[in-house]
Amino acid sequence: MRNTARWAATLGLTATAVCGPLAGASHASPATAPASLHAPSALVLTVGHGESAATTAPLRAVTLTCTPGASGTHPASGPACAELRGAGGDPDALTDDTGVRCTREYAPVVVTVDGVWQGRRVSYERTFANECVKNASGTSVFAF
Known part of the structure:
Protein backbone atom coordinates (compact mmCIF):
# COMPACT_ATOMS: atom_id res chain seq x y z
CA MET A 1 0.00 0.00 0.00
CA ARG A 2 2.89 2.35 0.79
CA ASN A 3 4.32 1.89 -2.73
CA THR A 4 0.95 2.69 -4.27
CA ALA A 5 0.65 5.91 -2.25
CA ARG A 6 4.21 6.93 -3.12
CA TRP A 7 3.59 6.17 -6.79
CA ALA A 8 0.36 8.20 -6.81
CA ALA A 9 2.04 11.17 -5.10
CA THR A 10 4.95 11.07 -7.60
CA LEU A 11 2.56 10.87 -10.55
CA GLY A 12 0.51 13.77 -9.20
CA LEU A 13 3.55 15.99 -8.66
CA THR A 14 4.91 15.13 -12.12
CA ALA A 15 1.59 15.93 -13.76
CA THR A 16 1.42 19.25 -11.91
CA ALA A 17 4.98 20.16 -12.89
CA VAL A 18 4.45 19.29 -16.56
CA CYS A 19 0.88 20.46 -17.10
CA GLY A 20 0.84 23.42 -14.72
CA PRO A 21 2.72 25.84 -17.02
CA LEU A 22 0.61 24.72 -19.98
CA ALA A 23 -2.62 25.56 -18.19
CA GLY A 24 -1.37 29.06 -17.33
CA ALA A 25 -0.47 29.80 -20.96
CA SER A 26 -4.10 29.87 -22.02
CA HIS A 27 -4.77 32.87 -19.80
CA ALA A 28 -2.55 35.32 -21.68
CA SER A 29 -2.95 38.90 -20.62
CA PRO A 30 -3.47 41.72 -23.13
CA ALA A 31 0.09 42.87 -22.36
CA THR A 32 1.48 39.68 -23.92
CA ALA A 33 -0.79 39.82 -26.99
CA PRO A 34 0.86 40.79 -30.29
CA ALA A 35 1.01 44.53 -30.93
CA SER A 36 -0.19 44.14 -34.52
CA LEU A 37 -2.04 41.61 -36.58
CA HIS A 38 0.03 42.60 -39.62
CA ALA A 39 3.15 40.72 -40.66
CA PRO A 40 6.32 42.66 -39.82
CA SER A 41 8.04 44.89 -42.37
Missing part, protein backbone atom coordinates in the same frame (compact mmCIF):
# COMPACT_ATOMS: atom_id res chain seq x y z
CA ALA A 42 11.37 46.04 -41.00
CA LEU A 43 14.52 46.58 -43.06
CA VAL A 44 18.12 47.66 -42.61
CA LEU A 45 19.58 49.56 -45.57
CA THR A 46 23.29 50.23 -46.06
CA VAL A 47 25.38 52.13 -48.60
CA GLY A 48 29.12 51.95 -49.22
CA HIS A 49 31.71 52.73 -51.89
CA GLY A 50 32.78 49.63 -53.79
CA GLU A 51 31.56 46.93 -56.15
CA SER A 52 30.30 44.40 -53.61
CA ALA A 53 28.93 44.44 -50.09
CA ALA A 54 31.20 41.49 -49.29
CA THR A 55 34.31 43.63 -49.90
CA THR A 56 32.94 47.04 -48.89
CA ALA A 57 32.42 48.43 -45.43
CA PRO A 58 29.13 50.33 -45.15
CA LEU A 59 29.45 54.12 -44.84
CA ARG A 60 25.87 54.61 -43.68
CA ALA A 61 23.12 52.39 -42.38
CA VAL A 62 19.48 53.22 -41.69
CA THR A 63 16.45 51.32 -40.44
CA LEU A 64 13.05 51.37 -42.10
CA THR A 65 9.94 49.98 -40.45
CA CYS A 66 6.74 50.06 -42.50
CA THR A 67 4.27 48.11 -40.35
CA PRO A 68 2.15 49.26 -38.63
CA GLY A 69 3.37 52.73 -39.68
CA ALA A 70 6.42 54.26 -41.33
CA SER A 71 9.27 54.83 -38.90
CA GLY A 72 12.97 54.25 -38.36
CA THR A 73 16.12 56.25 -38.96
CA HIS A 74 15.54 56.51 -42.72
CA PRO A 75 15.18 60.25 -43.52
CA ALA A 76 12.18 59.69 -45.84
CA SER A 77 10.51 56.71 -44.17
CA GLY A 78 6.96 57.58 -45.32
CA PRO A 79 7.70 57.87 -49.06
CA ALA A 80 10.15 54.94 -48.92
CA CYS A 81 7.50 52.67 -47.37
CA ALA A 82 4.93 53.83 -49.95
CA GLU A 83 7.31 53.01 -52.80
CA LEU A 84 8.11 49.59 -51.37
CA ARG A 85 4.40 48.85 -50.91
CA GLY A 86 3.85 49.77 -54.55
CA ALA A 87 6.66 47.42 -55.56
CA GLY A 88 5.34 44.59 -53.39
CA GLY A 89 8.41 44.86 -51.15
CA ASP A 90 10.75 43.96 -54.03
CA PRO A 91 13.62 46.47 -54.35
CA ASP A 92 14.29 45.16 -57.88
CA ALA A 93 10.83 46.36 -58.92
CA LEU A 94 11.57 49.98 -57.98
CA THR A 95 11.62 52.12 -61.12
CA ASP A 96 14.59 54.17 -62.28
CA ASP A 97 14.24 57.82 -63.27
CA THR A 98 15.53 58.01 -66.83
CA GLY A 99 15.28 61.83 -67.01
CA VAL A 100 18.38 62.49 -64.91
CA ARG A 101 21.77 62.64 -66.65
CA CYS A 102 24.89 61.53 -64.84
CA THR A 103 28.56 61.44 -65.81
CA ARG A 104 30.09 58.18 -66.95
CA GLU A 105 32.53 58.25 -64.06
CA TYR A 106 32.94 54.81 -62.50
CA ALA A 107 33.00 55.15 -58.73
CA PRO A 108 30.81 52.21 -57.67
CA VAL A 109 28.31 52.56 -54.84
CA VAL A 110 26.73 49.43 -53.36
CA VAL A 111 23.37 49.45 -51.60
CA THR A 112 21.99 46.57 -49.52
CA VAL A 113 18.54 45.92 -48.11
CA ASP A 114 18.15 43.18 -45.50
CA GLY A 115 15.26 42.31 -43.23
CA VAL A 116 11.64 41.23 -43.43
CA TRP A 117 8.85 42.50 -45.67
CA GLN A 118 5.35 41.38 -44.67
CA GLY A 119 6.82 38.32 -42.95
CA ARG A 120 8.99 37.35 -45.94
CA ARG A 121 12.82 37.51 -45.79
CA VAL A 122 14.43 40.16 -48.01
CA SER A 123 18.11 40.21 -48.98
CA TYR A 124 19.02 42.59 -51.80
CA GLU A 125 22.23 44.10 -53.15
CA ARG A 126 22.68 46.51 -56.03
CA THR A 127 25.78 48.27 -57.33
CA PHE A 128 25.35 51.65 -59.02
CA ALA A 129 28.04 53.11 -61.30
CA ASN A 130 28.35 56.21 -59.08
CA GLU A 131 26.52 58.29 -56.47
CA CYS A 132 24.66 60.30 -59.13
CA VAL A 133 23.24 57.13 -60.70
CA LYS A 134 22.13 55.93 -57.24
CA ASN A 135 20.42 59.24 -56.51
CA ALA A 136 18.83 59.27 -59.98
CA SER A 137 17.21 55.92 -59.33
CA GLY A 138 14.10 57.97 -58.64
CA THR A 139 13.23 56.28 -55.38
CA SER A 140 13.14 57.52 -51.82
CA VAL A 141 14.23 54.07 -50.65
CA PHE A 142 17.88 54.64 -51.61
CA ALA A 143 17.93 58.36 -50.64
CA PHE A 144 19.75 58.28 -47.33
Whole structure:
Protein backbone atom coordinates (compact mmCIF):
# COMPACT_ATOMS: atom_id res chain seq x y z
CA MET A 1 0.00 0.00 0.00
CA ARG A 2 2.89 2.35 0.79
CA ASN A 3 4.32 1.89 -2.73
CA THR A 4 0.95 2.69 -4.27
CA ALA A 5 0.65 5.91 -2.25
CA ARG A 6 4.21 6.93 -3.12
CA TRP A 7 3.59 6.17 -6.79
CA ALA A 8 0.36 8.20 -6.81
CA ALA A 9 2.04 11.17 -5.10
CA THR A 10 4.95 11.07 -7.60
CA LEU A 11 2.56 10.87 -10.55
CA GLY A 12 0.51 13.77 -9.20
CA LEU A 13 3.55 15.99 -8.66
CA THR A 14 4.91 15.13 -12.12
CA ALA A 15 1.59 15.93 -13.76
CA THR A 16 1.42 19.25 -11.91
CA ALA A 17 4.98 20.16 -12.89
CA VAL A 18 4.45 19.29 -16.56
CA CYS A 19 0.88 20.46 -17.10
CA GLY A 20 0.84 23.42 -14.72
CA PRO A 21 2.72 25.84 -17.02
CA LEU A 22 0.61 24.72 -19.98
CA ALA A 23 -2.62 25.56 -18.19
CA GLY A 24 -1.37 29.06 -17.33
CA ALA A 25 -0.47 29.80 -20.96
CA SER A 26 -4.10 29.87 -22.02
CA HIS A 27 -4.77 32.87 -19.80
CA ALA A 28 -2.55 35.32 -21.68
CA SER A 29 -2.95 38.90 -20.62
CA PRO A 30 -3.47 41.72 -23.13
CA ALA A 31 0.09 42.87 -22.36
CA THR A 32 1.48 39.68 -23.92
CA ALA A 33 -0.79 39.82 -26.99
CA PRO A 34 0.86 40.79 -30.29
CA ALA A 35 1.01 44.53 -30.93
CA SER A 36 -0.19 44.14 -34.52
CA LEU A 37 -2.04 41.61 -36.58
CA HIS A 38 0.03 42.60 -39.62
CA ALA A 39 3.15 40.72 -40.66
CA PRO A 40 6.32 42.66 -39.82
CA SER A 41 8.04 44.89 -42.37
CA ALA A 42 11.37 46.04 -41.00
CA LEU A 43 14.52 46.58 -43.06
CA VAL A 44 18.12 47.66 -42.61
CA LEU A 45 19.58 49.56 -45.57
CA THR A 46 23.29 50.23 -46.06
CA VAL A 47 25.38 52.13 -48.60
CA GLY A 48 29.12 51.95 -49.22
CA HIS A 49 31.71 52.73 -51.89
CA GLY A 50 32.78 49.63 -53.79
CA GLU A 51 31.56 46.93 -56.15
CA SER A 52 30.30 44.40 -53.61
CA ALA A 53 28.93 44.44 -50.09
CA ALA A 54 31.20 41.49 -49.29
CA THR A 55 34.31 43.63 -49.90
CA THR A 56 32.94 47.04 -48.89
CA ALA A 57 32.42 48.43 -45.43
CA PRO A 58 29.13 50.33 -45.15
CA LEU A 59 29.45 54.12 -44.84
CA ARG A 60 25.87 54.61 -43.68
CA ALA A 61 23.12 52.39 -42.38
CA VAL A 62 19.48 53.22 -41.69
CA THR A 63 16.45 51.32 -40.44
CA LEU A 64 13.05 51.37 -42.10
CA THR A 65 9.94 49.98 -40.45
CA CYS A 66 6.74 50.06 -42.50
CA THR A 67 4.27 48.11 -40.35
CA PRO A 68 2.15 49.26 -38.63
CA GLY A 69 3.37 52.73 -39.68
CA ALA A 70 6.42 54.26 -41.33
CA SER A 71 9.27 54.83 -38.90
CA GLY A 72 12.97 54.25 -38.36
CA THR A 73 16.12 56.25 -38.96
CA HIS A 74 15.54 56.51 -42.72
CA PRO A 75 15.18 60.25 -43.52
CA ALA A 76 12.18 59.69 -45.84
CA SER A 77 10.51 56.71 -44.17
CA GLY A 78 6.96 57.58 -45.32
CA PRO A 79 7.70 57.87 -49.06
CA ALA A 80 10.15 54.94 -48.92
CA CYS A 81 7.50 52.67 -47.37
CA ALA A 82 4.93 53.83 -49.95
CA GLU A 83 7.31 53.01 -52.80
CA LEU A 84 8.11 49.59 -51.37
CA ARG A 85 4.40 48.85 -50.91
CA GLY A 86 3.85 49.77 -54.55
CA ALA A 87 6.66 47.42 -55.56
CA GLY A 88 5.34 44.59 -53.39
CA GLY A 89 8.41 44.86 -51.15
CA ASP A 90 10.75 43.96 -54.03
CA PRO A 91 13.62 46.47 -54.35
CA ASP A 92 14.29 45.16 -57.88
CA ALA A 93 10.83 46.36 -58.92
CA LEU A 94 11.57 49.98 -57.98
CA THR A 95 11.62 52.12 -61.12
CA ASP A 96 14.59 54.17 -62.28
CA ASP A 97 14.24 57.82 -63.27
CA THR A 98 15.53 58.01 -66.83
CA GLY A 99 15.28 61.83 -67.01
CA VAL A 100 18.38 62.49 -64.91
CA ARG A 101 21.77 62.64 -66.65
CA CYS A 102 24.89 61.53 -64.84
CA THR A 103 28.56 61.44 -65.81
CA ARG A 104 30.09 58.18 -66.95
CA GLU A 105 32.53 58.25 -64.06
CA TYR A 106 32.94 54.81 -62.50
CA ALA A 107 33.00 55.15 -58.73
CA PRO A 108 30.81 52.21 -57.67
CA VAL A 109 28.31 52.56 -54.84
CA VAL A 110 26.73 49.43 -53.36
CA VAL A 111 23.37 49.45 -51.60
CA THR A 112 21.99 46.57 -49.52
CA VAL A 113 18.54 45.92 -48.11
CA ASP A 114 18.15 43.18 -45.50
CA GLY A 115 15.26 42.31 -43.23
CA VAL A 116 11.64 41.23 -43.43
CA TRP A 117 8.85 42.50 -45.67
CA GLN A 118 5.35 41.38 -44.67
CA GLY A 119 6.82 38.32 -42.95
CA ARG A 120 8.99 37.35 -45.94
CA ARG A 121 12.82 37.51 -45.79
CA VAL A 122 14.43 40.16 -48.01
CA SER A 123 18.11 40.21 -48.98
CA TYR A 124 19.02 42.59 -51.80
CA GLU A 125 22.23 44.10 -53.15
CA ARG A 126 22.68 46.51 -56.03
CA THR A 127 25.78 48.27 -57.33
CA PHE A 128 25.35 51.65 -59.02
CA ALA A 129 28.04 53.11 -61.30
CA ASN A 130 28.35 56.21 -59.08
CA GLU A 131 26.52 58.29 -56.47
CA CYS A 132 24.66 60.30 -59.13
CA VAL A 133 23.24 57.13 -60.70
CA LYS A 134 22.13 55.93 -57.24
CA ASN A 135 20.42 59.24 -56.51
CA ALA A 136 18.83 59.27 -59.98
CA SER A 137 17.21 55.92 -59.33
CA GLY A 138 14.10 57.97 -58.64
CA THR A 139 13.23 56.28 -55.38
CA SER A 140 13.14 57.52 -51.82
CA VAL A 141 14.23 54.07 -50.65
CA PHE A 142 17.88 54.64 -51.61
CA ALA A 143 17.93 58.36 -50.64
CA PHE A 144 19.75 58.28 -47.33
